[in-house]
Amino acid sequence: MAVKSVALVAHDNKKKELVDWVAENQTRFASLRLYASGTTGRLLKENLGRDDIVCLLSGPLGGDQQIGAKIAEGEIDLLVFFWDPLEPQPHDPDIKALLRIAALWNIPVACNRATAEFILTSAYMTDDQHQPKKPDFSSYTGRSVS
Numbered sequence: 001m002a003v004k005s006v007a008l009v010a011h012d013n014k015k016k017e018l019v020d021w022v023a024e025n026q027t028r029f030a031s032l033r034l035y036a037s038g039t040t041g042r043l044l045k046e047n048l049g050r051d052d053i054v055c056l057l058s059g060p061l062g063g064d065q066q067i068g069a070k071i072a073e074g075e076i077d078l079l080v081f082f083w084d085p086l087e088p089q090p091h092d093p094d095i096k097a098l099l100r101i102a103a104l105w106n107i108p109v110a111c112n113r114a115t116a117e118f119i120l121t122s123a124y125m126t127d128d129q130h131q132p133k134k135p136d137f138s139s140y141t142g143r144s145v146s
């Protein structure tokens with residue numbers, strides 16, 4: 001399964017880095033469906049001249065949770081989330097929840113530019129034969145609860 005949809009998220013001190021990186025790689029992003037948290041998405045639209053980016057709510061207003069829900073529903077194949085390791089965020093529980101859901105559903109996650117570059121240039125990005133292992137939660141969902 002090639003990567004078809006990507007969620008792009010960055011905290012304020014990392015937004016320029018994310019926007020610059022996406023701009024430098026515009027051709028690789030051209031065929032991808034892009035989702036973004038609200039403010040990140042607005043900046044991406046302004047800088048890339050792409051108006052097809054699906055902008056969700058701003059992260060602290062529920063955007064991180066919206067992206068998490070889309071991951072759980074299988075709508076997002078890759079998460080690029082440049083979170084800020086130097087500044088506390090008011091919505092820290094939402095950030096943790098988003099990273100947890102991405103780990104749970106086994107989607108690739110890039111939290112910095114170096115990792116994002118590795119992923120974006122990976123042959124798996126366009127390989128329809130490559131099937132990332134879908135987690136099997138049947139023993140959890142079918143557990144007996146009295």
Ligand SMILES: O=C(CO)COP(=O)(O)O
Nearest residue numbers: 037038039040058059060
């Ligand atoms: O806070 C964020 C991620 O946790 C990002 O949200 P914005 O893109 O709306 O700034």
